[in-house]
Amino acid sequence: MSNQTLSELVKTADKITVDEIKGKKVTLKISWFDLKGVRKSKKFLLNEKDKIEF
Secondary structure, eight states, rough: OSSOOOOHOOOHOOOEHHHEEEEEEEEEEEEOTTTTTTTTEEEEEEEETOOOOO
């Protein structure tokens, strides 16, 4: 799973965690399982008013 967008990962996520909040920015940690059952995760930095499609 390389070069996936935030919206694609949100749809397949097993767990979404707010990792850090600084001012008007939020870091989300998204975890999912790949086809082999191995847990993967990736962090995304979001600014105020950014939208996530579920």
